[in-house]
Amino acid sequence: MDFxxxxxxxxxxxxxxxxxxxxLVGDFAQARGSGGPGSEHxxxxxxxAWERELGAAGWVGLGWGPDAEASTYKSKGPYGNRSGTLTQQVVWAEEYARAKAPARYGHIGENLLAPTLLAYGSKEQxxxxxxxxxxxxxxxxxxxxEPGAGSDLAGLRTTAVREGGTYRITGQKIWTSLAHDADWCFVLARTEAGSARHKGISFLLVPMDQPGRIEVRPITQLTGTSEFNEVFFDGAVARAEHVVGGEGNGWQVAMGLLAFERGVSTLVQQIGFAEELGRVVREAARSGAxxxxxxxxxxxxxxxxxxxxxxxNALRTLGGTPDPGAPSxxxxxxxxxxxxxxxxxxQVRGTLATLGPYDWTAEKPYELDALQRLFLFTRADTIYGGSDEIQRGIIAERVLGLPKEPKQHKGSPQGSQGGDR
Incomplete structure (x- = not known):
C-alpha cells in the first residue's frame, strides 16, 4: 500500500x-504542548480561546460531510468548516502535532459528536x-x-422519563472528561421502563447549565490532576427533539460513535506518542541508562x-469497507x-524515578514531572475505553466467529480514550 x-x-x-x-503566538504560544493525557486540566x-481561533479559520470539522473527498480544502463546508480529503485530515493532524499546538479542548464535540450527528442526526440537529x-x-x-457500567456499558441504569416535550434524566455518570467546563453532554439513558442490556436506551443531548439538576464532582487521580469527573443528574431536562436517532435506538448510535473515535484521531494520538517516545529516548541518553x-x-x-x-495499520484501516475488528x-x-x-x-531513570522537583515554598511542594505523570497515567491504558479483555472478546466473537461467552459474564464495548472523552 502506498502511504x-x-x-x-x-x-x-x-x-x-x-x-x-x-x-501560535502570544498566549497561544505559551500554551504549546499543554493539555495532553494526564494533564487535561x-x-x-x-x-x-484557541478553539475559537481554529474555528474562525475553518480548521474545526475538517472534512465533515459526504462531499469532502470531491472538494478542495480551500472551500468551506455547510457548517463553516473547511472541506478536505481523508489524507488532508491526516496531514493536518501531523502538522498540528509537529507545531506542538495545545491539545484540543473541543475534541469530543468535533471528533465524536459531530460525525455521529452527520450519520444519525436530524437536519434540525x-x-x-x-x-x-x-x-x-x-x-x-x-x-x-457509570459506576456499575464501564466496559459493560449495556448495564447502565441512568433513566430518562418523557414528560410532554422533554425528558427528565436521573442517574450518575463517571470518568466524564472535562465535564466541569462543558456546555453540553451527550448522555446514554434508559427511556423504556424495565428494559435491560441493549434495549430501551436513547442518546440524548443535554445542556450542562442546569444548577440544582446537574452536579459535577472532580475525581482526583494518582497524577494529582482531576480532568475526569462524576456527574449527577437529578431531574435534568433534555428536549424531546434532542434525541439522536430516535427513542430506543441509542445503542446503535453509541456504537457508531465509538467507531468514529478510532478514525483520524488515532493518528493524532500516535503523533503524541512519538513525542513522548522521543522524550524517553532523550532521557535514556542523558542518564546514560x-x-x-x-x-x-x-x-x-x-x-x-x-x-x-x-x-x-491505522492508515490501512482508514476508509474502505469497515472492519468490525479494526477498532478493537x-x-x-x-x-x-x-x-x-x-x-x-x-526504567531509564533507575532509582531517580522515585524523585521529582521539590519546592518547599510552593503550595504543593512535590509535583510530578512529565515522565512520572506518563507512567502513572498509562497504568489505566489497558482498562479505559474498553478493557483488553473486552476487546479480545469482540475480536473473538465478531471476527473469528467463536462462541459467545455465557450471558452473565458478557461485556460490551465502551467509550473513549481517557475515560468518557
Missing amino acids: EFGVEDEAFRAEARAWLETH EGSAPRR KEEFLPAIARGEQMWCQGYS VDGDPVLKDRLVRQWAELRTMRW VAKLLWGGWHQRLGELAM
Whole structure:
C-alpha cells in the first residue's frame, strides 16, 4: 500500500504549517504542548480561546460531510468548516502535532459528536449544533460510563422519563472528561421502563447549565490532576427533539460513535506518542541508562518499530469497507504500547524515578514531572475505553466467529480514550 501524499496534499500541508506558525503566538504560544493525557486540566482558558481561533479559520470539522473527498480544502463546508480529503485530515493532524499546538479542548464535540450527528442526526440537529462546534464555541462531554457500567456499558441504569416535550434524566455518570467546563453532554439513558442490556436506551443531548439538576464532582487521580469527573443528574431536562436517532435506538448510535473515535484521531494520538517516545529516548541518553545495556536498547528500538507499525495499520484501516475488528485491534495495540512506554520512562531513570522537583515554598511542594505523570497515567491504558479483555472478546466473537461467552459474564464495548472523552 502506498502511504505517500500527493501534490495537493503537500500544498495543503504548506498552508496548514504557515497558518500554525503565524497564529501560535502570544498566549497561544505559551500554551504549546499543554493539555495532553494526564494533564487535561492545563491552560483551559487559552485552549478554549484557541478553539475559537481554529474555528474562525475553518480548521474545526475538517472534512465533515459526504462531499469532502470531491472538494478542495480551500472551500468551506455547510457548517463553516473547511472541506478536505481523508489524507488532508491526516496531514493536518501531523502538522498540528509537529507545531506542538495545545491539545484540543473541543475534541469530543468535533471528533465524536459531530460525525455521529452527520450519520444519525436530524437536519434540525445538524443545523443547531454543528455550526457552533465548527466555530469552536461549544464544548461537549460524554456521558457513557457509570459506576456499575464501564466496559459493560449495556448495564447502565441512568433513566430518562418523557414528560410532554422533554425528558427528565436521573442517574450518575463517571470518568466524564472535562465535564466541569462543558456546555453540553451527550448522555446514554434508559427511556423504556424495565428494559435491560441493549434495549430501551436513547442518546440524548443535554445542556450542562442546569444548577440544582446537574452536579459535577472532580475525581482526583494518582497524577494529582482531576480532568475526569462524576456527574449527577437529578431531574435534568433534555428536549424531546434532542434525541439522536430516535427513542430506543441509542445503542446503535453509541456504537457508531465509538467507531468514529478510532478514525483520524488515532493518528493524532500516535503523533503524541512519538513525542513522548522521543522524550524517553532523550532521557535514556542523558542518564546514560543505555550504556552497556543491550536489553534496554532493544526495548527502545522495539517501541519505535511498534509505533511505526501502528501508524501503518491505522492508515490501512482508514476508509474502505469497515472492519468490525479494526477498532478493537487498534485499542489493544496502543493501550499495551503506551503502558510499556510508561514503564520504560521509569526504567531509564533507575532509582531517580522515585524523585521529582521539590519546592518547599510552593503550595504543593512535590509535583510530578512529565515522565512520572506518563507512567502513572498509562497504568489505566489497558482498562479505559474498553478493557483488553473486552476487546479480545469482540475480536473473538465478531471476527473469528467463536462462541459467545455465557450471558452473565458478557461485556460490551465502551467509550473513549481517557475515560468518557
